[in-house]
Amino acid sequence: MVDTKWKRLSPVIEDAKHGVSQTDVYQMTAYGQLYDCPDLLLLYPHHRGLGSGPFATDYMIYGSTHRLRLRSIDVAQREVGIAADLATMFQRWPAEHPLVSG
DSSP: OEEEOOSOOOOTTTOTTTTOOHHHHHHHHHHHHHTTOOEEEEEEEOOGGGOSSOOEEEEEOTTSSOEEEEEEEOTTSOHHHHHHHHHHHHHSSOTTSOSSOO
16 A cells, blocks of 8 residues: 655654654554555655655554555656656565565
């Protein structure tokens, strides 16, 4: 399950939760339960404060079997670059944790 956010992730030095709101986590958990999908991805625009490369971190949601992944993508690049970055991101997705359960 993927959801995109037009919000600014915070570097870990500013906020251990990277600025992800509890509301967004609840929303993703509800979607995961509704669609029987334990792997959840929140995708954010990348910015310099997150470092030079794509941002990536994973969390297990407390009291749940859901895994929440946070990723960033450089939306300032050309469309072909965004498409290539998304393709690479999903090719690397672990086979044991598919985006959609089936």
